[in-house]
Amino acid sequence: MAEPVSGRPEVSFGSDKSAKIFVAGHRGLVGSAIVRKLQSLGFTNLILKTHHELDLTRQADVEKFFALEKPQFVILAAAKVGGIHANNTYPADFIAINLQIQTNVIDSAYKSGVKKLLFLGSSCIYPKFAPQPIPEEALLTGPLEPTNEWYAVAKIAGIKMCQAYRLQFNWDAISGMPTNLYGPNDNFHPENSHVLPALMRRFHEAKVNNAKEVVVWGTGSPLREFLHVDDLADAVIFLMENYSGLGHMNVGSGKEVTIKELAELVKEVVGFEGALVWDTSKPDGTPRKLMDSSKLAGLGWVPKVSLKDGLIDTYKWYLESVKQ
Numbered sequence: 001m002a003e004p005v006s007g008r009p010e011v012s013f014g015s016d017k018s019a020k021i022f023v024a025g026h027r028g029l030v031g032s033a034i035v036r037k038l039q040s041l042g043f044t045n046l047i048l049k050t051h052h053e054l055d056l057t058r059q060a061d062v063e064k065f066f067a068l069e070k071p072q073f074v075i076l077a078a079a080k081v082g083g084i085h086a087n088n089t090y091p092a093d094f095i096a097i098n099l100q101i102q103t104n105v106i107d108s109a110y111k112s113g114v115k116k117l118l119f120l121g122s123s124c125i126y127p128k129f130a131p132q133p134i135p136e137e138a139l140l141t142g143p144l145e146p147t148n149e150w151y152a153v154a155k156i157a158g159i160k161m162c163q164a165y166r167l168q169f170n171w172d173a174i175s176g177m178p179t180n181l182y183g184p185n186d187n188f189h190p191e192n193s194h195v196l197p198a199l200m201r202r203f204h205e206a207k208v209n210n211a212k213e214v215v216v217w218g219t220g221s222p223l224r225e226f227l228h229v230d231d232l233a234d235a236v237i238f239l240m241e242n243y244s245g246l247g248h249m250n251v252g253s254g255k256e257v258t259i260k261e262l263a264e265l266v267k268e269v270v271g272f273e274g275a276l277v278w279d280t281s282k283p284d285g286t287p288r289k290l291m292d293s294s295k296l297a298g299l300g301w302v303p304k305v306s307l308k309d310g311l312i313d314t315y316k317w318y319l320e321s322v323k324q
């Protein structure tokens with residue numbers, strides 16, 4: 001393993017707005033929110049590369065990029081992301097691409113002298129039957145949900161890599177595990193989007209087509225947690241500024257809603273006036289999924305965007321995107 005490059009003046013995150021920050025995955029839901037947040041805070045030196053300009057699975061290209069650009073901070077929001085169907089169909093892609101991206105970025109960041117890196121994973125790292133709300137300590141205490149274990153194993157390896165580099169090299173790599181996210185730049189694809197954008201799209205299309213009803217699967221009783229991606233971006237900056245520990249950190253809103261409450265709120269925000277019908281012959285999924293984010297709260301971070309305001313903001317973005 002090469003020694004990291006040294007000789008650069010020490011700077012803590014946020015103290016110098018001209019510090020070089022590489023946001024990997026800046027066109028995605030999460031990466032774009034982080035870029036908006038950094039820009040709104042006055043950061044002026046962001047390095048942004050599209051997938052086409054820099055394929056993060058290509059080790060030699062990533063090493064060259066880091067050696068040339070020498071960023072001071074890295075936020076790793078690039079990943080191959082998808083729903084159950086995509087995970088089931090492309091398990092090899094989900095494990096291999098994610099392992100490649102994170103291994104290349106974390107290792108090259110360390111070797112090129114990056115001062116601090118934040119790696120993003122998700123709540124799917126936890127065992128299928130983890131206690132609710134799920135504390136960070138539940139990691140690796142039981143079998144994973146089989147439908148996304150390929151992705152989850154890669155993400156767990158990312159957390160462990162950050163820990164290993166901290167232990168062996170005393171390098172400041174941290175991990176954040178967000179709950180279900182939503183907001184501008186979300187994926188509204190009819191077949192492989194998450195529940196919130198899928199509901200928004202369906203109500204929107206029903207409104208435009210003057211449909212009488214929208215049928216939603218299940219009873220609507222499962223409880224879920226949602227966090228607006230602008231809140232996540234705020235938490236990411238907060239962690240970069242205030243956290244340098246070995247353990248990964250859950251990032252959630254701490255607020256649960258039933259799928260029924262969510263669907264009714266989306267219906268209201270979209271302005272669909274027809275009926276909402278529940279097809280109770282269809283399965284409900286896990287009854288409850290909530291992260292325990294008390295560690296982050298204990299550091300002083302609180303989410304700011306209410307679900308209603310977040311949905312209004314997301315629908316505004318969706319309307320703009322369907323216009324184009």
Ligand SMILES: NC(=O)c1ccc[n+]([C@@H]2O[C@H](COP(=O)([O-])OP(=O)(O)OC[C@H]3O[C@@H](n4cnc5c(N)ncnc54)[C@H](OP(=O)(O)O)[C@@H]3O)[C@@H](O)[C@H]2O)c1
Binds near residue numbers: 025177180181
């Ligand atoms: N969405 C959620 O609800 C959620 C919840 C919890 C955690 N997270 C985590 O947040 C992170 C980002 O997720 P997201 O929802 O923002 O995903 P996303 O919208 O799909 O964005 C992922 C980004 O990564 C880029 N990327 C993928 N493969 C790449 C490669 N080989 N080289 C360079 N860039 C590549 C993509 O570019 P292209 O589109 O051009 O390929 C895209 O810009 C992930 O680690 C995910 O686990 C997301």
